[in-house]
Amino acid sequence: MSAAQRVSPGFHRLALFLAAIPLLLGGSLSVYIAFDLANRLWEQHQKLVCAHEYAAGKKPGENVFDQFDTVKLKQIGCSNSDDTVTVGEAAQPSS
Numbered sequence: 001m002s003a004a005q006r007v008s009p010g011f012h013r014l015a016l017f018l019a020a021i022p023l024l025l026g027g028s029l030s031v032y033i034a035f036d037l038a039n040r041l042w043e044q045h046q047k048l049v050c051a052h053e054y055a056a057g058k059k060p061g062e063n064v065f066d067q068f069d070t071v072k073l074k075q076i077g078c079s080n081s082d083d084t085v086t087v088g089e090a091a092q093p094s095s
Contacts, residue, residue: 050078
């Protein structure tokens with residue numbers, strides 16, 4: 001008689017159940033992390049689009065800043081937090 005025949009079928013079901021728990025938890029955590037990252041990147045993209053629209057609305061002679069100077073997004077109305085972007089990032093068209 002082999003060892004697999006001596007173990008009850010309930011024990012095999014328990015082993016499959018216990019093996020599925022980390023798989024399901026890991027898969028759920030991976031999906032959560034992916035959605036969270038995508039949402040944060042989407043918010044950053046929207047802030048850059050807003051900053052680009054602000055920079056595109058300026059006349060060429062009005063903007064005397066260097067492309068490495070920073071712009072506070074709260075001052076131009078693109079964010080409620082104190083995030084900053086460089087003038088070069090704001091001037092580039094978003095893709």
